Amino acid sequence: MSEAQLISPLSAEEVEAIEAEIAHLPDRASAAIDALLIVQEKRGWISDESLAAIAGLLGMSTADLDSIATFYNLIYRRPVGRHVVMVCDSVSCYVMGCDRLRGAVEEKLGVKPGGTTEDGRFTLLPIVCLGACDRAPAMQVGKELFGPVAADDLDGIFGGFD
Amino acid sequence: MHDLSTMPLTGRLLDADAAGKGVVDLEAYEASGGYQAARQAVTGMTPAEIRELVKDANLRGRGGAGFPTGVKWGFVPMDGAAAEGHKYLVCNADEMEPGTFKDRYLMEKDPHMLIEGMIIGAWAIEADKAYVFLRGEYHEPYRQLQDAIAQARSRGYLGEGIFGTGFNLELAVHRSGGRYICGEETALLNALEGKRAQPRTKPPFPPASGAWGRPTIVNNVETLCNVPAIVTNGADWFLELGRGEDAGTKVFGVSGRVNNPGLWELPMGTPIREIIDDHAGGMQKGYRLRGILPGGASTEFLVEEHFDLPMEYATIQAAGSRMGTGTMILMDDSICPVDMSRNLQHFFAQESCGFCTPCREGLPWVEQLLLDIEEGRGQPGDLEVLDRNADFIGAPGNTFCLHATGAIEPLMSALKYFRDDFEAHISTGRCPYREA
Amino acid sequence: MPVIEVDGREFEVEQGQNLLHACLSHKLDLPYFCWHPAMGSVGACRQCAVIQYQDENDERGRLVMACMTPVADGARLSIEADHAQEFRASVIEWLMENHPHDCPVCEEGGECHLQDMTVMTGHTSRRYRGGKRTFRNQYLGPFIGHEMNRCITCYRCVRFYQDYAGGDDLQAFGSRDRMFFGRAEDGVLENEFAGNLVEVCPTGVFTDKPFSRTYTRKWDLQSAPSICAGCAVGCNTLPGERYGVLKRVHNRYHPELNGYFLCDRGRFGSGYVNAEERLRRAGARAADGVFEEIAAETAAARLAEVLSGGAVIGIGSPRASLENNLALKRLVGDENFSTGVSAAQAELDELMLSIHRAGGARIASIADVEAADTVLVLGEDVLNTAPRVALALRQAVRNLSMDMATGAGIPTWQDAGVRGHAQHARNPLLIASPAPTRIDDIASATWTAAPECIAAAGFAIAHGLNAGFAAETGGAEFDAHFVEQALTALQGAEKPLIVSGSGCASREVLEAAANIAWALAGKGKGCALLLAGAEADSMGVTLLGGGISLEGALGRLAAGEARSVIVLENDLFRRAEADVVADALDKAEHAVVLDVLESPTAERASLALPAAAITESTGTLVNYEGRAQRFYQVFEPEDPVRPAWRWLADAAIAAGRNDLRWRHVDEVTRACSEVPGLAGIADVTPSADYRTTAGMRIPRMTHRASGRTAKDAHVNVHEPKPTVDEQTPFSYSMEGLNAGQPGGLVPYVWSPGWNSNQSVFKFQQEVAGPLGDGEAGVHLIEQDEPSDLSARFRQAPRQAPAGDGLRLLPLHRVFGSDELSAFSPPIEERGAGPEVLVHPDDAAELSIEAGKGARCERLGSFAVRLDAGIPRGCAGVVVGLKNAGWQLPAFGNLTPDPDFAPKPELIARG
Numbered sequence A: 001m002s003e004a005q006l007i008s009p010l011s012a013e014e015v016e017a018i019e020a021e022i023a024h025l026p027d028r029a030s031a032a033i034d035a036l037l038i039v040q041e042k043r044g045w046i047s048d049e050s051l052a053a054i055a056g057l058l059g060m061s062t063a064d065l066d067s068i069a070t071f072y073n074l075i076y077r078r079p080v081g082r083h084v085v086m087v088c089d090s091v092s093c094y095v096m097g098c099d100r101l102r103g104a105v106e107e108k109l110g111v112k113p114g115g116t117t118e119d120g121r122f123t124l125l126p127i128v129c130l131g132a133c134d135r136a137p138a139m140q141v142g143k144e145l146f147g148p149v150a151a152d153d154l155d156g157i158f159g160g161f162d
Numbered sequence B: 001m002h003d004l005s006t007m008p009l010t011g012r013l014l015d016a017d018a019a020g021k022g023v024v025d026l027e028a029y030e031a032s033g034g035y036q037a038a039r040q041a042v043t044g045m046t047p048a049e050i051r052e053l054v055k056d057a058n059l060r061g062r063g064g065a066g067f068p069t070g071v072k073w074g075f076v077p078m079d080g081a082a083a084e085g086h087k088y089l090v091c092n093a094d095e096m097e098p099g100t101f102k103d104r105y106l107m108e109k110d111p112h113m114l115i116e117g118m119i120i121g122a123w124a125i126e127a128d129k130a131y132v133f134l135r136g137e138y139h140e141p142y143r144q145l146q147d148a149i150a151q152a153r154s155r156g157y158l159g160e161g162i163f164g165t166g167f168n169l170e171l172a173v174h175r176s177g178g179r180y181i182c183g184e185e186t187a188l189l190n191a192l193e194g195k196r197a198q199p200r201t202k203p204p205f206p207p208a209s210g211a212w213g214r215p216t217i218v219n220n221v222e223t224l225c226n227v228p229a230i231v232t233n234g235a236d237w238f239l240e241l242g243r244g245e246d247a248g249t250k251v252f253g254v255s256g257r258v259n260n261p262g263l264w265e266l267p268m269g270t271p272i273r274e275i276i277d278d279h280a281g282g283m284q285k286g287y288r289l290r291g292i293l294p295g296g297a298s299t300e301f302l303v304e305e306h307f308d309l310p311m312e313y314a315t316i317q318a319a320g321s322r323m324g325t326g327t328m329i330l331m332d333d334s335i336c337p338v339d340m341s342r343n344l345q346h347f348f349a350q351e352s353c354g355f356c357t358p359c360r361e362g363l364p365w366v367e368q369l370l371l372d373i374e375e376g377r378g379q380p381g382d383l384e385v386l387d388r389n390a391d392f393i394g395a396p397g398n399t400f401c402l403h404a405t406g407a408i409e410p411l412m413s414a415l416k417y418f419r420d421d422f423e424a425h426i427s428t429g430r431c432p433y434r435e436a
Numbered sequence C: 001m002p003v004i005e006v007d008g009r010e011f012e013v014e015q016g017q018n019l020l021h022a023c024l025s026h027k028l029d030l031p032y033f034c035w036h037p038a039m040g041s042v043g044a045c046r047q048c049a050v051i052q053y054q055d056e057n058d059e060r061g062r063l064v065m066a067c068m069t070p071v072a073d074g075a076r077l078s079i080e081a082d083h084a085q086e087f088r089a090s091v092i093e094w095l096m097e098n099h100p101h102d103c104p105v106c107e108e109g110g111e112c113h114l115q116d117m118t119v120m121t122g123h124t125s126r127r128y129r130g131g132k133r134t135f136r137n138q139y140l141g142p143f144i145g146h147e148m149n150r151c152i153t154c155y156r157c158v159r160f161y162q163d164y165a166g167g168d169d170l171q172a173f174g175s176r177d178r179m180f181f182g183r184a185e186d187g188v189l190e191n192e193f194a195g196n197l198v199e200v201c202p203t204g205v206f207t208d209k210p211f212s213r214t215y216t217r218k219w220d221l222q223s224a225p226s227i228c229a230g231c232a233v234g235c236n237t238l239p240g241e242r243y244g245v246l247k248r249v250h251n252r253y254h255p256e257l258n259g260y261f262l263c264d265r266g267r268f269g270s271g272y273v274n275a276e277e278r279l280r281r282a283g284a285r286a287a288d289g290v291f292e293e294i295a296a297e298t299a300a301a302r303l304a305e306v307l308s309g310g311a312v313i314g315i316g317s318p319r320a321s322l323e324n325n326l327a328l329k330r331l332v333g334d335e336n337f338s339t340g341v342s343a344a345q346a347e348l349d350e351l352m353l354s355i356h357r358a359g360g361a362r363i364a365s366i367a368d369v370e371a372a373d374t375v376l377v378l379g380e381d382v383l384n385t386a387p388r389v390a391l392a393l394r395q396a397v398r399n400l401s402m403d404m405a406t407g408a409g410i411p412t413w414q415d416a417g418v419r420g421h422a423q424h425a426r427n428p429l430l431i432a433s434p435a436p437t438r439i440d441d442i443a444s445a446t447w448t449a450a451p452e453c454i455a456a457a458g459f460a461i462a463h464g465l466n467a468g469f470a471a472e473t474g475g476a477e478f479d480a481h482f483v484e485q486a487l488t489a490l491q492g493a494e495k496p497l498i499v500s501g502s503g504c505a506s507r508e509v510l511e512a513a514a515n516i517a518w519a520l521a522g523k524g525k526g527c528a529l530l531l532a533g534a535e536a537d538s539m540g541v542t543l544l545g546g547g548i549s550l551e552g553a554l555g556r557l558a559a560g561e562a563r564s565v566i567v568l569e570n571d572l573f574r575r576a577e578a579d580v581v582a583d584a585l586d587k588a589e590h591a592v593v594l595d596v597l598e599s600p601t602a603e604r605a606s607l608a609l610p611a612a613a614i615t616e617s618t619g620t621l622v623n624y625e626g627r628a629q630r631f632y633q634v635f636e637p638e639d640p641v642r643p644a645w646r647w648l649a650d651a652a653i654a655a656g657r658n659d660l661r662w663r664h665v666d667e668v669t670r671a672c673s674e675v676p677g678l679a680g681i682a683d684v685t686p687s688a689d690y691r692t693t694a695g696m697r698i699p700r701m702t703h704r705a706s707g708r709t710a711k712d713a714h715v716n717v718h719e720p721k722p723t724v725d726e727q728t729p730f731s732y733s734m735e736g737l738n739a740g741q742p743g744g745l746v747p748y749v750w751s752p753g754w755n756s757n758q759s760v761f762k763f764q765q766e767v768a769g770p771l772g773d774g775e776a777g778v779h780l781i782e783q784d785e786p787s788d789l790s791a792r793f794r795q796a797p798r799q800a801p802a803g804d805g806l807r808l809l810p811l812h813r814v815f816g817s818d819e820l821s822a823f824s825p826p827i828e829e830r831g832a833g834p835e836v837l838v839h840p841d842d843a844a845e846l847s848i849e850a851g852k853g854a855r856c857e858r859l860g861s862f863a864v865r866l867d868a869g870i871p872r873g874c875a876g877v878v879v880g881l882k883n884a885g886w887q888l889p890a891f892g893n894l895t896p897d898p899d900f901a902p903k904p905e906l907i908a909r910g
């Protein structure tokens, strides 16, 4: 049995990408965060099964990997929508009215922070400073950064995501 | 064309912008002398010479603490048993300090400049591995860096036998899982090792024992971007660049209610008011400036009386704040200082790594008190409780790392400069900035 | 030695230590949480803050964390400065924001370090107005309860469990003020040392689950110094009793043995004392074969009759005290006494003793194990036979990281600094064993093979180290690469340690281990040697000696050469083939059994007498090192249960014998010391007339005991007169003085302001150092001056005998392979059932499957587990279980057993 088959919940592509990260590092466990991000990129979040499979691939216990996974903001241990909407709530955006923007987003999507729209398209999450303070208030949808965002812009922005 | 001898960091990318390209690509970078400094350093200078040069240039870290870069590099063991085996150069591109957006700009627009700076930095300490520790949310910089690294490798600037010498360097990008504390250099090392990003004890200091227990230098993006031009133009040139005591230029930034928020490369020592008025276009109509956080969310407020001061390490320090990242956040008169403090403390409490008690438990309490005061539930004595918490959480050494110290800096200064606002909240039981 | 000044007083302190360690060593009251004497400093809690002044003129000073600050000669410090006190009170106030304040219903209440520190810092009222966070607790198995809301995030649990004990299923999850300590999902904590979490946690998050079920406050517990009878290490314990029930067992600090930690067999294995299977009444078998309860006097009279009726065989026990064994031996005479172990085991026991007596290699204490820089384990699965040794090996392999840290200027107590710098660097630990072990993860080389092969490799290593040792290895195949690695490692060692034992039942493996140790010693290198004995008093009965083997004793009964037998605290069905034992017992006219439990042997007795358990009696055990240690009666058993020696002495008196007129355990101990080789045991601890200052006894209960007047409140509220203890220096009350006595006489730790187990530092000469008045225990084995030992074991190891089927090798299990602890309910829940480990290829050939049953003629049925680490042609069989008296190694055929119902895996939530 090949290694990839042994840890069947991971695709060959995922395993390959993780192995490529491991190649840069002195030991397998050091690739923990990279591996989580790689798998999450494909699946949106890290399920218990994914977690166990990654832990197996890296030669560490699930508890050890989960300890790492639960430390980081960008690793989701619960399902998220197809696109994660992050509205910056840090100080520059605060000064520029991010609370109003978040209110508008909540209304538009019909969910509170942490919630996922019923159609599974969007999950709304708070995020710390996106490094776009000159474009405050800023938000990110998926990998795309927007700012400054006014309530009127939201339809246009969300319309661009399926 | 911008003059690279006065705008070494942004001259190229402003040209690229002007040409409608957005990014300084490899051709443009090379055409403007790019990678010549690296070639010169690796083929013509010893590591010791580079370390001396950078020390002489008095380049200070642009990540917030302002530690002299050449001095830091000098701590790396260069011979004997401790020098055998891997050494690492890590670029701190975590940039999560609220109000800070300079590193994103540099990486997104001119990734080769960082790579070149890292080649020289790595050679200076004979590191054979380099990592860019990049914020996970920075998707565009990630793409740009990945492309640029591939290009640099294809030109032989990275990999085995760089510039035909025996110097090898692998450069990889590590994306962060996302947490402010990852920017703290020892927490960053843990994150790089794939662990929870809890800060580490010092000693050992990273130059002696860092990533995977090996000598490691951690430098900010902007710090490393300064290095190629120093090699090209020399230490004296760099010393001359600054307007006052400090050497070089700085990417200053302004966010808040100004007409033209953004970033500008200006000489060290440019006065605050000049940055705000001349470059950021002054305050928007109807807004009055009350205070600034001069170098990111973890620096103390400066107020009216300070606005003519030059942005210089010693001067800003003497005024009771820190130069930090040099990206300032403006508080105008429509913003409630209590609520802004609450917003800041919310950030720091959320981003506490959870390791040490004062930060983990103290900051949420502070946040909760500020919320109470803001929402009209403040009680007599609350300010004393805040003061005491601030004293005990904020004193360097009371917490394990400087996260909590940074958290308390804006709070302490807000309690000092805007105390009337706090007291008014408590005595009237409401926030005067909110519509009734 | 550097001198530091604390609040105006000067103290000499140890160079290189941190300030917290130094202050506590001088018995100063400085609060802390995250620091642990065995685990060093991490600086997480910030509780140990003190003021450090720069110089004479510095009036303000600055706060430093004592645990993170190295001592410096001339340093000026203050614990009492207002600013330091206020900061420490603030730390408690922060910690208390989310704490549930549930002391009245918390198991830790009254011995809670968090309570103590809260009182000590003077934090009394909480100003935080926000809500408290709450967590869901987890099911963690039968040993440990979980109450996360009480957590103060000191990180001690994960640091112990992961970093110290090598577990990987307990972790820290989350971040900021939402840290959770537990497992990834509900389930049994797998590590064999998990129970220490109960003592490591400074508050009530990890609790002793069996104790919680029948809970008693610490101050209501009665306790006395005791010794764990779980294995040959002889860890020191503090059992606690109330209402005649043994409630729990805590660690009793011993600087050379258990230190601060016990294994879970020791901690949770004493439940047999309260077990239903406990033999509590005397009984005699009537003519119709039915057991009848008889009065104690009648029982003693019957025993006297037996003694008067001709030759009596006495079968002693390696799990009974020396006193009990000696009493039986004296009663029946040397020529009729067996130490109660099989001839094969006795041979191994004697061999281990003779190896140690030959000298050359130092007998390794647990502290020596921790100090070793290179370890070779030969044939012994110490995690399962002598678990505390395995925990020590996990520390030994870290010595390299300590050296690396020292080289890099990092103090060795900077725990995270050391780990970060040294990464995975470890000292060499080489393990050759019949099956994979649970410490293979820290080994630099492992190799599994049959004992003969291991022995051959061992001979090759000894010869490789020192050509004077036998070159002939006997022909069994071995892994030359492993031998090569061992040679390289041992040649480079400064503090080598060889570990072996009787676990794999091979004489040659022991000889090989001795040869290696001696070969190293002959090279001018000191070498430590640890030979794990089988049971708590194996070394004791070996020193005592028996005139006949167990087989000989049974044979004489079966042949009618002896009419009666007295079996002392020994289930013979675990030591010899069932039919042989049954036949012998049936043939005996009188089969008297003195025991703690209704064992299968007791069920066959004609007269059964209830013996006191270790916790109910006073006596001496001799551990694997030959260290004699005394245990004291924690509580009086209910009549007629009494120490076995007393049954025997009473009967002897009734039978008119004048040589056993013992009324006092000290008399029996003195009688033991008349045996050559046991002379030292009279000096183990002072005799019963010992008194502390002002002529006081040592109290078994703390000064805060509320239970005295209502001691028997469950039956009667009248205050009984406490029994006057004639047998020991202890009192059955809170009256007396628990201070200043020898280390072996500390019945509990408590000190003003320090109600938790952390108070142990007040009893130590310095933190983690010897106890107040010196060591507990006396080394009985006299080692010869080293001579040329290469001639000792020149005979090459035998090859494995040829046989039919698989070669069945004995495997031990920490939970299950020990007779007494197996009767403790939580251990029973965790315990191994009959199990056989087979190589997957062999299993395939034999058509047996994992998880299903397999039968072996004579031995019975087993659950099958596949393990590619088992050598081909061998199978590992779990031994030490009930009715598993067969002798291994042996050959046997395994066939599928469809009827076998394996013990269900423990996954239930409870």
Ligand SMILES: Cc1cc2nc3c(=O)[nH]c(=O)nc-3n(C[C@H](O)[C@H](O)[C@H](O)COP(=O)(O)O)c2cc1C
Pocket (backbone or CB within 6 Å): B060, B061, B062, B063, B064, B065, B066, B067, B069, B092, B093, B094, B095, B096, B097, B180, B181, B182, B183, B184, B185, B186, B218, B219, B220, B221, B223, B224, B401, B402, B403, B406
């Ligand atoms: C809580 C905390 C967060 C930090 N975040 C960053 C960061 O995002 N980027 C950065 O360059 N430095 C950050 N720093 C500073 C680094 O610890 C370190 O001083 C810096 O990377 C050194 O680089 P330099 O000498 O080039 O400035 C942070 C420090 C602290 C205490």
Ligand code: SF4
Pocket (backbone or CB within 6 Å): B181, B199, B351, B352, B353, B354, B355, B356, B357, B359, B360, B399, B400, B401, B402, B403, B404, B405
């Ligand atoms: S101050 Fe303490 S809890 Fe806060 S980030 Fe630093 S180590 Fe973590």
Ligand code: FES
Pocket (backbone or CB within 6 Å): C020, C031, C032, C033, C034, C035, C042, C043, C044, C045, C046, C047, C048, C049, C065, C066, C067, C068
């Ligand atoms: S004991 Fe010193 S910080 Fe915890």
